């Protein structure tokens with residue numbers, strides 16, 4: 001059964017049409033990735049799904065229930081948790097307090113502060129430190145932990161790897177299978193195409209707000225993805241080095 | 245021994261100011277707003293107690309037990325119905341809304357109760373005092389001081405020790421992100437305002453038992469509370485207690501020297517702090 | 532005028548609207564007609580108009596301070612009081628009270644210098660309450676001077692011998708002159724460098740500072756001008772009532788009136804106080820008999836206006852019709868490069884920095 005279904009979504013920033021007629025479906029146990037260049041509208045899409053930004057048209061349903069007009073704080077209780085771009089930890093709260101905010105309206109489930117600290121043992125030592133003193137990767141871990149503790153049906157992660165060292169990125173992606181195994185579907189936004197292709201069951205490529213290419217990673221050729229990613233009309237000779 | 249006596253009176257007066265200031269400080273800490281109707285609400289609470297005492301056979305403690313939650317409830321409703329709208333419209337709008345509210349409350353009280361002064365009858369507590377050697381300590385002053393310390397400790401601990409308090413800090417940091425973990429910022433802000441209204445009602449009642457009041461006293465109460473906050477250091481509740489004490493002591497000693505200079509001396513200390521130590525005596529962010 | 536040559540269309544940043552000759556003419560005519568009023572109307576009417584002018588002056592000054600300078604003060608009554616007491620002090624020394632009016636403005640500007648030094652240490656809401664405390668300090672200091680009447684106030688010497696009709700007319704003209712001066716002064720100030728600097732600050736204070744805009748200086752100038760204007764208004768008040776009472780002249784009610792008028796009229800628009808003062812004046816005349824209900828209603832309107840009509844009456848009018856009496860903003864005027872030159876007027880496309 002489809003867990004999250006987005007249909008014909010249009011999102012505006014004032015005059016700017018940031019997401020156009022976008023549709024997507026995530027089934028339970030799936031990992032779906034959205035890729036696209038800077039400014040393609042990925043964050044806007046995620047914020048619209050999480051309820052931080054009202055769409056102008058289209059619908060969002062979770063397990064068949066329409067949540068399109070539901071405010072963000074209720075949508076979290078409906079089972080959607082977003083790890084926002086740039087981590088956005090609460091700066092006057094300690095690491096442990098940051099994690100604990102996730103438990104404020106959490107659903108019942110496998111994740112709690114202890115389980116997250118089990119996953120990242122360093123957090124125990126730094127539990128009482130101010131969250132601003134952490135490195136980027138550590139902040140990302142806390143932000144993911146905070147969202148996981150809500151025991152969402154679907155976890156949204158905006159820019160999982162942005163600004164992180166390659167080794168840390170690898171660690172982060174190694175986590176995804178664990179999360180999915182715990183019963184949570186994952187929708188991840190990524191600029192690092194090869195990571196996204198390796199991790200996801202389905203990929204959507206966003207260009208200027210439009211879904212220009214989607215499918216299973218195995219079915220998509222490298223050249224077509226590059227074309228879609230950069231919005232090139234033909235891939236001839238264009239070998240812009242992206243990914244690693 | 246006059247000196248010690250004045251010292252004691254000053255500290256107890258300071259306790260009252262700190263009690264007034266706790267809610268002001270909390271609202272500023274969480275929502276970055278100053279409620280200009282703060283003092284008028286205190287006066288309104290005092291009138292409510294006078295009316296309830298006069299028109300029913302309820303005992304004083306029960307009346308207070310009714311008045312405080314009632315004010316907290318009013319605070320919750322005011323935040324959700326009014327302040328949340330003005331906060332969305334911007335800081336200027338909030339300031340004007342609370343200023344308008346101050347005028348409404350003040351003139352509403354004037355219309356309902358005339359300009360005559362009243363006091364709250366606390367029975368023996370009003371005048372009772374015990375002697376500690378050569379100095380006399382009023383029960384009421386001591387009770388007020390104890391309440392001030394308790395309220396400030398509570399308002400200090402609540403944000404760090406309870407989950408609701410932590411969510412309040414989270415919302416204050418970043419309401420947008422807090423909503424992603426299920427925090428309804430309007431509800432949490434309203435709780436902060438409810439606490440502020442409840443504590444200022446308590447301050448108004450204690451003040452109304454200590455000395456007589458009339459509808460026009462609100463702005464003066466606001467100003468004392470504000471001075472206590474700034475002297476102590478913005479956002480620091482411990483500082484607020486110290487600020488209240490400094491203000492109370494200054495006024496008590498000035499009154500000893502020249503009764504007509506009481507208020508002026510307090511204001512001048514405030515201005516001196518502003519000029520030479522603008523961060524306040526104990527600067528820190530508590531909420 | 533700056534033209535941007537590299538754009539695919541002609542774009543020019545111009546003053547939004549020509550120096551409004553029509554408005555200038557209209558206002559000049561209004562002033563002339565109003566100046567003739569004492570010859571045709573009863574003293575009752577001119578006396579009521581004095582109140583109107585005083586409100587207009589105060590509101591314009593508060594608008595300058597809060598709407599353009601971003602300084603929301605609840606303490607401008609400090610200068611109303613100091614202005615009134617300055618006139619009293621000079622009259623005590625034998626000076627003609629009318630001649631003391633400019634000195635009242637000047638004294639307030641001088642007092643405003645050290646005051647601003649203190650008050651500018653507070654930001655936002657705390658600035659508001661801080662200015663209120665400062666106003667209280669002025670009141671408490673002044674009532675310590677027995678020669679100024681102490682806590683009970685005093686009547687103004689030097690005018691008792693004058694014919695009441697002549698005195699009424701002179702008061703009226705003085706109030707009218709100061710009101711006209713205030714409105715014109717605000718306009719010129721906001722059109723000039725100060726206005727530009729303050730607009731930059733309002734949009735982005737950090738960026739403005741980084742670009743070398745004299746932020747503090749501009750704010751202080753506006754604060755001083757505003758103090759001077761309120762001082763002159765206070766001077767008119769004491770001349771009009773022939774006495775002064777410290778609690779009344781230093782009452783926070785003056786701030787309430789200023790704020791109410793500006794919010795109702797439209798904050799950040801020079802036209803706002805004018806429109807607001809007219810509406811307020813009419814309300815005052817209608818509700819004057821209702822005691823404290825009058826203030827309760829004002830408070831309610833103020834609260835409702837602040838929440839639901841944040842741009843005030845004038846803001847709403849100018850947003851729907853584009854009408855402007857005192858254009859102080861700038862327009863980005865664009866037109867395609869097809870033939871026409873950039874100097875010609877086309878319909879305004881965008882207004883820059885002209886609303887809060």
Ligand SMILES: Nc1ncnc2c1ncn2[C@@H]1O[C@H](COP(=O)(O)OP(=O)(O)O)[C@@H](O)[C@H]1O
Pocket residue numbers: 013014016018036037038039040041042043044045
């Ligand atoms: N708060 C905002 N206000 C106005 N425009 C915005 C806002 N956020 C994003 N945009 C614009 O929307 C478009 C999509 O942005 P975004 O969703 O952040 O893209 P991405 O996450 O793919 O980099 C961009 O053109 C961006 O400039």
Ligand SMILES: [Mg+2]
Pocket residue numbers: 039042043044085159
């Ligand atoms: Mg993004």
